[in-house]
Amino acid sequence: MRRLPDRTRQAVPAGERLPRIVLFLDRWEGFAASLGDLDGGALQDAIFQLMREGASVGMHVIMSGDRTLLLGRISTLTENKMALQLSDPADVSLIGLNPRKVPARIPPGRAFRAQGGVETHVALLAEDPADQSQSAALQAIGASAKDRDSAVPRSRRPFRVDVLPGRIGYEEAWELRDTQEIRAMRHGGRLWSMAAVGGDQLTALGPDLADGTPAFVIAGPARSGRSTALLTMIRSLLSVGTQVIVAAPRPQSPLRRLQGAEGVVGFFTGDDLAREDLEAAVERLAGPGVTVMDDAELLRTCDAGEFLQSVLRGGTGRDLAIVIAGDAEDVCGGFSGWQVDLKKARRGLLLSPQNMSDADLIGARFQRGSTGQAVQPGRGLLHLGDGRLHTVQSADHGVTTAARAPWRACPADPAVADTPGYPRPWTAAGAEERPAAGAGGDRACGSRTRPRAVNRRGPCPLLRVLPPVRTTQAGTKKRRLSAVPSADRLASRVSRLALLSRCRFRLSAVGST
Template sequence: PSPWLPPLPALLPWTPPPAPKPAAERAAALPAVEYGIVDLPAQQTRAPLVLDLDRAGHLHIVGSPRSGRSQTLRTLAAALGQAHGADDVHLYGIDCGNGALNALTALPHCGAVVDRNQTERLGRLLDRLSAELTARQSILGARGTADLTELRGTQPAEERLAHIVLMVDRFEVFEREYTAYDNGSYMERMIRLLRDGAGVGIHVVLAGDRVLGSSRFSGTTEDKIVLRLNDRQDYSSVGIPTKSAPADPAPGRGIRTQDLSEAQIAVLGEDLSGTAQADILVTLGRELTERESSVPLARRPIRLDVLPDRVTYADALALHTHGGPMRPLVAVGGDTLTSLGPDLADVPTFVVAGPPRTGRSTALLTAAESLLAAGTGLIVLAPRRSPLRRLRGRPGVAVVITDAEVTAEEFRQALGNVPEEHGVIVVDDAELFMGAEIDPDLALLARGGAGTGWGVLAAGNAESLSLSLAGWMGQVKRNRTGMLLSPQGLSDGEVIGVKLSRGVVGQAPQPGRGLLHLGDGTLRTVQVPFVEALEADL
């Protein structure tokens, strides 16, 4: 520091920038946001430390624990939210620490903050960002524009693509836990965002320790702020000569690697405790939510709802807005939580496969209840003890067959007794009917030979069903729709026509948690609702 400049302040309060103009009056270019100050002794001056989304790529915040990394992310989030509209900047967070980023969810700009233990939700976030990256590359290529800033200049205000900022706290934990997870697919998607995201307006702000000095990550940006590192030898690994390393910088004090200038990160209030800083961000979030209330839903960041561990049938039915006599409710899931299930008028079969006691029968019962509510007639095959036997005598249920040796004549008579225009055969423990006398009849139904008014719902042991190559179950597998509950082997994917990765198999069974495939090549993690009356009986 120059002797002609006073020392940088140890406490730098953040000054909120002016609110943005109404969307219709905003320029395509976004103003840079200040999140600290930088000392420029050669020029005998100080300048704001800024993040300019129109010109910047990614940003690395490097430091040891308790050096101010998380606070830097919170200050940046506050600055971006205050300066920009929720239709111009979308925020997402991956919190691999102790929840410092959770307060970001109060901002209307924030789509989701994902905890490191929410592996499935983290995968959805990376998938969503990867898909957005691909889509934006196609748009830029079709328009012949170099980057998002140039593209936004050619678009009307109501159609401009938003800048996306992904913040990752304690990146060293992410790197340690996800480098090898699922054959490295999570880390590969993160590397792709770092490699290709900046040009299409996807900016990654990584806060981590010396791991960011690795050649794998350090080359993705020149914009780095190095806070305190516990070992002075680590400074050289992140681009700062050891002789230029500070002796014992205070939290929030760092060095900008571009020019080795000293910088001080701003804080949101004089109380430096994490709780107080988070409370200020939450209060700001309430103010910004009111300010941004006119932003249409389509222009806001995409939500990534948490998939609940338990959901009742009544709650799931409230989400079932696209039901019908051939569209049963099977599970809930999706980025925005909704009901999911097959269209049996399109593909006449749906199979639920998994180990015992993972919720196969519960899934069938949920689907059966929703079909009965839609006025569909049912035939139930339940050769073993099953909650589906409780449907005996219900209006719309033609018969409940408990004998695995049922004859073809008895089965055809039951088909003729279905009281409704649409009929579905619900088969529990389906492996017991492979090669049975009614196999040809079930195969005809599975092929859709009885018309679009008939369908088959089946559930069974995944290992047994995966071995079937012929008969009615072979046709069910060829239809390539179904749900796997707690898959234990890669071969389980053959039952529903998908190829599984190692990251989703072999985990401890979690009743009702499954992978849904509706024939479109997309695997969705879902949760099967439980029927309250059934649980009370159990």
């Protein structure tokens, strides 16, 4: 690469020169088969463009593959080729070599270059040629490079493509924020709020409510994680000392647990928000603050609508922002009002979007395949007003089920760790106490006692045994049939029927004497 002419690079001072970028692509045949037709072949065309024009701007491509790399359009984009042992010795003719002049058996690592048929050998990273040793040596090189360039800003580091997790804890997500970028924001980043994690390199993403219209929308269908995402934003604001005003008109909202928490200067639970009460809460703010509303569609026509409009237009003289969450079909609806003005911020988080029209809530455009998917709690599309959509996952605050018990509680942020009323992770152990026998919790089952099953939908008896005694007439004889099974047979049946929760049925057996 040093031989490549790059007069533009030489004309720039050494401290301002951009680094060279090398794209390594392993197994071209797998890339072409899985991603070659994605978006009409856009990724494959991008590779071809980099191979044609990348060297002039300091970008280079190195790839490996089987004989398909020597065929078709890609084979004409470079003359710098090198062939190792191929399954068919005659395939070396694809790089311009005479198969008769190449040994039939080539040892591992031995290769022939297309320019002049020069024989070469690939160097090892470690003395041990085993795959595990070579992989460990490569990882050590990457770790040393990471430590060497730790002071380089994130924007200038090589990015990586991380897997977006299906579930991530708040503490783990909070550690992924870019502290240098946040501190450079207005007010030292006190109005930056973490909404979710996402991006090619997994990063905590969220809006800077001090920039532009001070508003942010979280929308989605039922049980998509709207309140959880809103709780994430509140918790990140409280962690840096930013005070909040909370409105939770619906009794099921988890934000109701924030009543009395440190940093919450106003708390409202009614389906109407009086202007005088909201103004009084704003007066208690000691610095920048955020008004947070869950189920905001219930407050669309509240009495404080004009005051909220003045907040959005910056007419209050305070550093105040508004964050709302609600159903995508109802929130920010209508033709006028403070929620219609809130959409002008053109940023927000859509969780499990179901309709193309939902994009208007956050000022973005969706691809058709982005909507109509099954509801996945916390998974959504984030738009921060810069025209880019990020697929993100909101943080989890420790909600657990009995299947994952016992829950290991995670420490909260120091700023709110000892705050009374702050939401804590639920503890599954001891959450559902089994009632004592004889107190309605057990049901007689023949000669044994079978406890009532407990699940998330309430108690449901697995088995109800009634001792049916019937008489039948066969010919002229009457026979009395006893359907009460023995204790051993009954225990065996109970063990099989225990798999059928949520069912109530009657067990009867008829036999002939």
